[in-house]
Amino acid sequence: MIRVLLVDDQRLIRAGLRMLCEPAADIEVVGEADGGQAAVRLAGELCPDLVLMDLRMPGMDGITATQRILAERPSTRVVALTTFDDDDHLYPALAAGACGFLVKDTSPNELLEAIRKAADGDTPFSAGVVKRIVDSAVRARASVPTATLPKLTTREREVLALVGAGYANVDIAERLHLGVTTVKTHIASLMTKTGCSNRVRLAVLAVRSGTTTE
Structure with missing residues (x-):
């Protein structure tokens, strides 16, 4: 409850x-x-x-x-x-x-x-809110070099790209045919590997690193 x-x-x-x-x-x-x-x-x-x-x-x-x-x-x-x-x-x-x-x-x-x-x-x-946050953050950091990602698995890159596109965990799970718990595990791993403390920072990192999805 x-x-x-x-x-x-x-x-x-x-x-x-x-x-x-x-x-x-x-x-x-x-x-x-x-x-x-x-x-x-x-x-x-x-x-x-x-x-x-x-x-x-x-x-x-x-x-x-x-x-x-x-x-x-x-x-x-x-x-x-x-x-x-x-x-x-x-x-x-x-x-x-x-x-x-x-x-x-x-x-x-x-x-x-x-x-x-x-x-x-x-x-x-x-x-539209996450996209606005990401776009604003990227514009504010226009003079900062493109972000370099640590070593990620193929699946982690797919999850990161969808986070950057503003998808919620349920939507990511549906698009990648995964369980929501598995998506959460990947996001937790991404936060650990990248040092991002929250989802918004992960989304900004996805855009700055060129990790995108169609």
Whole structure:
């Protein structure tokens, strides 16, 4: 069971998210917070597995709340859920420790899958966000020489290319006809071999090294 804390200053949004989550047999909404301060307090009291975090709220915003929650409970997964799909919200959320970034026009099924992916250690992003991160990072490093990869297996290169293209673990598994657990093993190996601490850095490395997929 995935224990979820909903954080949004709009009651109607929280009600909608609760109605969406409650029918799912593997997801339990354990609490709601209408702002950052309440989110930090409830995260400590309720120990959720995952927090769906609005970013722009009166008082303590979602960025600060994310930082404080993860400082106290590093194992908590925080997914930003926001109306604002722009770099001014994306990069601060990631820097604060959010493991995913979704916009509020995400479909109900995509949101539920994102909750499951995040709880399972994956990094869910709305369509186009990973590509934007990678493109921005590559442009910012235009003067840096092409990255050189360590020795990788053929399968690891295939997985790396798909990470660079923005595919989630489930999608990579389907394209390569692998189990999701096997994909996770390959990604863990890639992080160890390349020194990348997260999926976004792996994606940037894939592009900078010329490891691409059709």
